[in-house]
Amino acid sequence: MSYLIDIVLIALSAALINNFVLYYFVGICPFIGVSRKVEMAFGMGCAVTFVISIAAIMSWTITTFVLMPGAPLSAWVAGFFVSSESAAKIDLTILSYIVYIFAIASSVQFVEMYVRKFFPLLYKSFGVFLPLITTNCAILFACLKIMSNIVGVDDPADAWDLGRSLTLAVFGGVGFTIAISIMAGIREELELCDIPKPFKGAAITLITGGILAMAFMGFTGVDSGLKKAMTPAPSIEMKAPQNTAQ
Amino acid sequence: MADQPTSMERFIQGILPENPVYRQLLGLCPTLAVTNGMKAAITMACAVGFVLLCANVMISLIRNLLKPHLRIVIFTLTIATFVTIADRFLAAYMYEMSKTLGPYIPLIIVNCIIICRCEVCASKQPVITAASDALGQSIGYGLALSSVAAVREILGTGMFFEIRVLPTAWPDWVIMVLPPGAFLTFGLLLGWVNWMTSRYAAKKQVKGSL
Amino acid sequence: MEGLKDNKIVQAWLVLLLAVLFGGALSGVQMTLGPAIEANKINETRQKVPELLGPSSANGESLDIVSRSVNVDRQGKKVFYSVYEASVNGKPAGWVAKAVGQGYADKIELLLGLDPGLNKITGLFILEQKETPGLGNKIVTPEWRGQFIEKSIQSPLEVVKTGAETPYEINAITGATISSRSVTEIINSAVKDLKKPLSGQTRPLE
Numbered sequence: 001m002s003y004l005i006d007i008v009l010i011a012l013s014a015a016l017i018n019n020f021v022l023y024y025f026v027g028i029c030p031f032i033g034v035s036r037k038v039e040m041a042f043g044m045g046c047a048v049t050f051v052i053s054i055a056a057i058m059s060w061t062i063t064t065f066v067l068m069p070g071a072p073l074s075a076w077v078a079g080f081f082v083s084s085e086s087a088a089k090i091d092l093t094i095l096s097y098i099v100y101i102f103a104i105a106s107s108v109q110f111v112e113m114y115v116r117k118f119f120p121l122l123y124k125s126f127g128v129f130l131p132l133i134t135t136n137c138a139i140l141f142a143c144l145k146i147m148s149n150i151v152g153v154d155d156p157a158d159a160w161d162l163g164r165s166l167t168l169a170v171f172g173g174v175g176f177t178i179a180i181s182i183m184a185g186i187r188e189e190l191e192l193c194d195i196p197k198p199f200k201g202a203a204i205t206l207i208t209g210g211i212l213a214m215a216f217m218g219f220t221g222v223d224s225g226l227k228k229a230m231t232p233a234p235s236i237e238m239k240a241p242q243n244t245a246q
Numbered sequence: 247m248a249d250q251p252t253s254m255e256r257f258i259q260g261i262l263p264e265n266p267v268y269r270q271l272l273g274l275c276p277t278l279a280v281t282n283g284m285k286a287a288i289t290m291a292c293a294v295g296f297v298l299l300c301a302n303v304m305i306s307l308i309r310n311l312l313k314p315h316l317r318i319v320i321f322t323l324t325i326a327t328f329v330t331i332a333d334r335f336l337a338a339y340m341y342e343m344s345k346t347l348g349p350y351i352p353l354i355i356v357n358c359i360i361i362c363r364c365e366v367c368a369s370k371q372p373v374i375t376a377a378s379d380a381l382g383q384s385i386g387y388g389l390a391l392s393s394v395a396a397v398r399e400i401l402g403t404g405m406f407f408e409i410r411v412l413p414t415a416w417p418d419w420v421i422m423v424l425p426p427g428a429f430l431t432f433g434l435l436l437g438w439v440n441w442m443t444s445r446y447a448a449k450k451q452v453k454g455s456l
Numbered sequence: 457m458e459g460l461k462d463n464k465i466v467q468a469w470l471v472l473l474l475a476v477l478f479g480g481a482l483s484g485v486q487m488t489l490g491p492a493i494e495a496n497k498i499n500e501t502r503q504k505v506p507e508l509l510g511p512s513s514a515n516g517e518s519l520d521i522v523s524r525s526v527n528v529d530r531q532g533k534k535v536f537y538s539v540y541e542a543s544v545n546g547k548p549a550g551w552v553a554k555a556v557g558q559g560y561a562d563k564i565e566l567l568l569g570l571d572p573g574l575n576k577i578t579g580l581f582i583l584e585q586k587e588t589p590g591l592g593n594k595i596v597t598p599e600w601r602g603q604f605i606e607k608s609i610q611s612p613l614e615v616v617k618t619g620a621e622t623p624y625e626i627n628a629i630t631g632a633t634i635s636s637r638s639v640t641e642i643i644n645s646a647v648k649d650l651k652k653p654l655s656g657q658t659r660p661l662e
Contacts, residue, residue, distance in 0.1 A: 155536035210429030
């Protein structure tokens with residue numbers, strides 16, 4: 001049950017509360033560049049969601065088995081060269097950035113080849129965006145977030161499993177799709193507006209994005225409220241009578 | 247190749263006429279994300295400058311050995327390495343700052359400025375030119391970041407470099423240090439820069455026709 | 457020789473060479489900076505310990521700090537705490553526990569100082585929070601945190617809007633009742649979880 005709550009909270013937080021674009025500012029380049037038409041924006045969003053999920057699976061696997069301090073696979077390999085105590089302490093986190101970026105680049109390549117071969121229709125709708133995605137910050141950002149939730153926790157039992165990581169990635173991608181599609185819808189209308197010349201294009205998009213970000217700020221606190229509502233019994237029983245003033 | 251800009255021209259061009267943020271719209275993620283305080287913005291600009299300079303020099307040194315189809319791989323490898331070095335350096339000597347900047351330091355890897363400069367300039371030019379190009383672009387980047395950060399920090403907290411500059415009666419515009427403030431500030435500044443540029447260009451044209 | 461030249465691996469010699477070169481550079485960086493980074497990470501919480509135990513705890517003498525982890529069973533769910541045990545010349549001087557919980561926005565991570573007899577709070581420090589700037593993030597101010605010092609932990613603390621009177625009441629921050637309540641709740645549950653495992657034993661437990 002508590003696992004399910006966790007998943008729901010991660011999903012909600014990634015998609016709406018801490019939206020990748022409007023809260024963390026990752027993936028701003030496509031947000032401004034590819035948000036002219038709703039169909040294009042939606043295609044881009046789908047492509048990002050697709051790649052981000054694959055990258056998340058890869059980065060979770062690599063981090064857990066190879067990169068994190070005392071990771072089983074690297075400890076096993078190192079065991080052939082050094083004593084088993086020092087092999088257990090092996091820490092390859094310094095390589096993580098390089099590994100992630102290459103994992104992303106290669107997964108984009110494979111996805112592109114695979115989709116072009118087996119799903120030509122799908123390729124037609126979002127294939128053109130695939131090469132652009134390698135340099136999309138959102139993907140690397142998702143990998144880094146997953147890493148910080150595996151390496152950066154005090155209690156090894158708190159480290160994220162594949163399910164949580166995948167939820168973060170998929171709903172991060174969904175959040176990106178939501179943001180970019182709303183933006184594209186607004187921009188289609190903006191075409192008909194009389195915007196001062198210097199503000200045409202990127203500037204007005206950014207200002208609109210600011211207003212959107214303000215709207216999304218309204219979601220703050222939803223997660224803490226939801227958590228309280230879904231947790232079956234309060235963790236602390238209050239001795240004093242409940243204060244009705246609150 | 248006669249009208250190739252010299253290294254000095256490249257240096258000056260990077261600062262204002264071809265400012266990476268305002269004119270080329272590159273590297274926007276950190277421009278919006280880390281500009282709620284001057285200190286963070288300056289640190290970020292220094293980190294980007296370091297990576298850009300090292301990557302440009304490195305690529306320029308090996309430019310004759312590059313093969314077209316392996317070019318991007320080498321760029322990425324170089325950039326990722328220098329970003330890791332910068333990240334570790336910050337964690338060792340400026341721990342607080344590295345926690346504040348968090349994931350935005352590793353995100354320099356996918357910052358379009360660096361790979362763009364490697365591709366456009368460093369892979370074709372000798373070391374001195376590449377280095378001055380990198381310096382110019384980083385100064386331009388630093389200027390852009392600090393312009394956004396200055397507005398946001400002063401209006402949002404009434405402080406500049408964490409020193410109070412506005413009277414305490416100033417009602418802090420909290421929205422400025424929150425995410426929407428980044429979009430609004432940068433959008434307005436970008437529009438203002440566009441307006442100034444077009445006015446400047448119009449003036450020049452009038453002068454030229456006389 | 458011709459076959460060798462067309463080989464993909466041979467073509468990529470520059471990539472491989474660079475990879476080896478950069479690998480060497482990175483291991484050098486790790487060797488020189490690694491210890492400093494580790495020390496930073498540990499000091500971040502450890503340096504706060506004397507401050508959190510209050511001025512009277514050490515009496516100018518140096519504290520011995522031992523860190524350990526405590527696993528607690530809370531309603532069938534395992535909860536994990538990092539606890540620092542401080543002592544002066546072998547005599548217990550107090551406890552500092554790191555506790556995490558849900559705030560208004562994202563998690564709040566704090567350090568809680570307790571006296572050796574587990575009777576009162578000696579200090580509170582917010583390590584990490586993402587509460588609303590200008591409202592919720594006032595939980596980090598010494599004025600607000602100061603309310604918790606010397607509070608007894610015999611019964612759970614409670615948040616009131618204004619005018620805390622009884623020894624178990626805490627004033628909420630105006631406009632940030634949820635943030636204030638979150639911090640208080642984190643403290644309450646940490647105290648409840650840790651009271652049993654910490655009391656009665658001053659030396660290692662696993």
